[in-house]
Amino acid sequence: MLSTTRSVFSGITKKPALSLVLRAMSSESYTALKVTRPCEHVVQVEINRPEKRNAMNGAFFSEIGACFEKLNDDSDCRAIVLSGAGKIFTAGLDLTDLGTVIALREDSELDIARKAFKLKKFLTVWQENFNAIEKCNKPVIAAIHGACVGGGVDLTSACDIRYCTEDAWFQIKEVDIGLAADLGTLQRFPKVIGNDSYARELAYTARKFYSDEAKSMGYVSRILPDRVSLIDAALDTASLIASKSPVAVQGTKISMVYSRDHTVKEGMEHIGIWNQAMLQSSDMMEAAMSQMQKKQAKFSKL
Numbered sequence: 165m166l167s168t169t170r171s172v173f174s175g176i177t178k179k180p181a182l183s184l185v186l187r188a189m190s191s192e193s194y195t196a197l198k199v200t201r202p203c204e205h206v207v208q209v210e211i212n213r214p215e216k217r218n219a220m221n222g223a224f225f226s227e228i229g230a231c232f233e234k235l236n237d238d239s240d241c242r243a244i245v246l247s248g249a250g251k252i253f254t255a256g257l258d259l260t261d262l263g264t265v266i267a268l269r270e271d272s273e274l275d276i277a278r279k280a281f282k283l284k285k286f287l288t289v290w291q292e293n294f295n296a297i298e299k300c301n302k303p304v305i306a307a308i309h310g311a312c313v314g315g316g317v318d319l320t321s322a323c324d325i326r327y328c329t330e331d332a333w334f335q336i337k338e339v340d341i342g343l344a345a346d347l348g349t350l351q352r353f354p355k356v357i358g359n360d361s362y363a364r365e366l367a368y369t370a371r372k373f374y375s376d377e378a379k380s381m382g383y384v385s386r387i388l389p390d391r392v393s394l395i396d397a398a399l400d401t402a403s404l405i406a407s408k409s410p411v412a413v414q415g416t417k418i419s420m421v422y423s424r425d426h427t428v429k430e431g432m433e434h435i436g437i438w439n440q441a442m443l444q445s446s447d448m449m450e451a452a453m454s455q456m457q458k459k460q461a462k463f464s465k466l
C-alpha cells in the first residue's frame with residue numbers, strides 16, 4: 165500500500181521540478197510512452213504499457229503532461245498522433261493506483277481538510293497533465309483501437325480529432341468504480357458531441373458504446389478497418405496538417421479552443437486581435453504565391 169502511495173504521489177512531487185523532468189526526457193526516453201517521428205514535422209506519441217493494456221499509472225500521468233509541454237515548444241513538430249501500443253488504446257486508470265486514494269483517506273494523522281487539500285492538489289496535477297494536450301498548439305489526432313475506457317475518454321476528449329477502428333469501443337466507466345469522472349470528460353465530451361442528453365446518458369450509465377455509435381454521435385470522425393489502416397490514416401491527416409502554414413494551423417487551434425469556451429462575439433474579438441499580428445506573417449505570402457504557382461509551400465520553423 166505504501167509503495168503505491170509513493171508511486172501515485174510521484175505525479176505531484178515531480179511537477180514543480182518540470183525543468184528537471186524535461187531535461188531527463190530530452191532524449192525522448194519515457195517509461196510509459198514511446199515517442200517517434202514517423203514523417204516530416206509529425207510526432208507520434210504512443211501509450212506504451214501494452215502488457216497492462218496501457219493502464220494509466222503515475223509515470224504515465226507525469227510523462228504525458230511533460231511530453232505535450234515539450235512538443236508545444238518543439239519547432240520541428242507541427243502535428244501529433246496519439247495512439248496506444250498492443251491490444252487496445254487504453255484500459256483507463258491503473259486500478260492498482262486507486263490504493264493511493266484509499267491510503268490517504270485512511271491516514272489517521274491527517275484531518276479531513278488536510279486530506280481534502282492533498283487530494284485536490286493531486287487531482288489538479290493530473291488534470292493539468294491532460295490539459296497540456298489542449299494547451300499544446302499543435303493539433304493532436306487520437307488514433308483509438310480496441311478499448312478506450314474511463315481515463316481514455318478524458319484523454320481523447322482533450323484531443324483535436326479522433327479516429328478509431330471498427331472494433332473500438334468506449335466507456336465513461338467512472339461511475340462503475342464509484343466516482344465522478346474528473347479529468348475532463350464531463351467538461352469536454354458534451355461539447356465534442358454537441359448533445360448534453362446523450363453525454364449524460366453515457367456518463368450516468370457507464371454503458372459501452374461502439375465505433376459506429378461513436379461516429380454517429382460525432383465523437384470520432386472516421387472509422388478504419390484495423391489498427392494498421394488507423395495509424396496510416398491518422399499519419400496521413402497529420403502530414404497534411406503539417407504541410408500547411410504552422411502560423412495558420414496553430415492560430416486556428418488556439419482560436420477554436422478559445423471560442424468553445426466564449427461567446428461568438430468574444431471569439432471574433434480574440435481572432436481579430438490575433439490576426440492583427442498574424443496577417444503580417446511571411447506564411448501568408450508564401451502560401452498565396454505557392455497557390456498561384458501550383459507548387460508546394462515551404463514554411464519556416466515556428
Ligand SMILES: CCC/C=C/C=C/C(=O)SCCNC(=O)CCNC(=O)[C@H](O)C(C)(C)COP(=O)(O)OP(=O)(O)OC[C@H]1O[C@@H](n2cnc3c(N)ncnc32)[C@H](O)[C@@H]1OP(=O)(O)O
Nearest residue numbers: 215216217219255256257258259260311313314315337338
Ligand atoms: C482518481 C483519478 C482520476 C482518474 C479516474 C479514471 C478512472 C477510470 O479510468 S475508470 C476505468 C478503469 N478501468 C477499468 O475498469 C478497466 C479494467 N480492465 C478491463 O476491463 C480489461 O482489462 C479490458 C477490457 C480493458 C481488456 O481486457 P483483456 O482481456 O484484453 O486484458 P486483461 O487480461 O483484463 O488485462 C491484461 C493485463 O492488464 C491489466 N489491466 C487491465 N486493465 C487494467 C487497469 N485499469 N489497471 C491496472 N491493470 C490493468 C490486467 O490486470 C492484466 O495484468 P496481468 O494480470 O498482470 O497480466
